[in-house]
Amino acid sequence: MFKDAFSLKSLILPVAIFVVLLILPPIIPRFYTYILAVIFVTALLAMSLNMVVGHGGLFQFHHGAFYGVGAYTVALILTKTSLPMWVGFVAGPIMAALAGLLIGAFCVRLTRLYFGMLQISLGSLIWAIAFRWYSLTGGDDGMHGIPMPPIISSSNGAYYFSLIILAICMIVIYLIFKSPFGATLQAIRDNPDRCEAIGINVRRHQLIAIVIATFFAGIAGVLFVVVEGSVFPDLLFWVFSLEIFIMCLLGGWFTFAGPILGAAIMVSLRTFVGIYTEYWTLILGIILILLIFFLPEGVWGYVLEKFGSRPKEAIEKGSK
């Protein structure tokens, strides 16, 4: 399996980037370490969304809800209970996956737009609870100063922790894509009726995909708490979920690395544009319109198509 999945040539670039990222923190200012850590977290989140959107063809409109569930779970366990810290770190992704299972079970009964609308409503229910339950979640203030294990509480510790978790998750997600399950999922995306006809249980595959994706979203949520040390209801708000959607679009739906690139671009833009103007969402809207009109296959999709190391038809097939 490993032999099929990883060719030596395709490994050069990711490994090189990983090594560079490993040796960066002592060299660059602390602020950049923090920004890179935020990019790692967001990249994992965008990748997990792309599992169901790009590869599964599902209208997962409220992915942020599961990210938030993961973050809130770990934050609550670390602050409100005396359980060992690792319990929180394990419980975050599991709770997110459970929420994914529950909400997904409702949603997969529907298709496309109905699926998306139902997910937005169910996800917003979670948001409303987090937003209003002041005594537990801190309401719209959220929770701040969440205690972390000493090894990852420093800026560099959080950086290395999120980088290594991201790398592991990337490998796992890549293997899932290359597995028979991943192939089936893409087949369902391209033609659900035909898959149904040859005896594939479409809904079950979609539900499993949602559970896996929300599990990774939960991991991203945990990493968010590690990097930021706080949680707030905006994580669960539907506008943020659509922003993750834009990251996938920006990088490229149908590519593996696209969402990572999209997340990196978005986080950097938000950080550096945010310094000069308070009208960040205006700029985001304009970027989105430019993307829709001129670059619908995303930055990475465009690069692959123009200078591609991969066969062109794979991208064309994907974009239909």
Add this chain to the structure above:
Amino acid sequence: MEMGHTFTFAALGSQFLVGLSRAMILFIISAGMSFVLGVLRVPNVAHGSLYMIGAFSAFSISTLFGGGSIGFWLALILAPLVVALVSLIAERSLFCHLYEREHLMLLLFTFALMLILGDLVKLFWGADYRSIMAPASLRGSVSIFGSAFPRYNLFLLFIGPLVGIGLWLFSNKTKIGKIARAAAVDREMVGAIGINVSWVFAFAFVLGCFLAGLGGALVSPTVSVSIGMDHDIIMEAFLIVTIGGLGNMWGALVGSLIFGLSQAFGVLFWPQFAIVFPYIAVVIILTWRPRGMLKSVW
């Protein structure tokens, strides 16, 4: 005991009317969204922003005309037209070029529009809270069920059905309304018999946005007009059209009633979690009928 009982009845009665008048506002807004959804098959994420523009324009227009009764009535007429103009510009300049593309792209376009319009409102009107006075004839309150009920809410109870009837007459009795409904069912066929589908879509979009603007203008005397009001309303409108049945105008009415009333009674019984009640209603309804209460148009 007897006293307590009558008090509860009065509270329930007046809360029922409060919920009903809220439902009328929600109906006007979500009927607009439902109309766009029915014809274009895209949920207009920017609908809430247009509602917000409607409220801010109503503020500016009524201030321009001295803030009195005349100002209010002019604002009620002109603000929705301002919104319709904004949406027409957005539709003709950008949106209309996307009709051949995937639905997801249309949806993301409306999201982009929401982001842009939200910041433009901030640029134009600033981040302050604004308020508008209702005209003298609609101020104060009347006594119903032994408790005071604002006159303005009675006005809303009157105008809601009026808009509903108008919309029904329009989509069932006029030619353009019938064409719009036909385009919702089979756009290729409508195109094939020589009707310019692009303009039908433009019309439906602008009409839906007009209703969003009308809702914003109507709501402006009852709330503080501020940025951020787009986010709250858009989620409610989404949920209402989903539980009602996508694109079904009567579904929007049923959904608005469920939403308005469950909010109003939620405030009475458990104020802290009042916003959770409508969501729970949505979950129950969608578990029972995944495609909404009434038949979707497509």
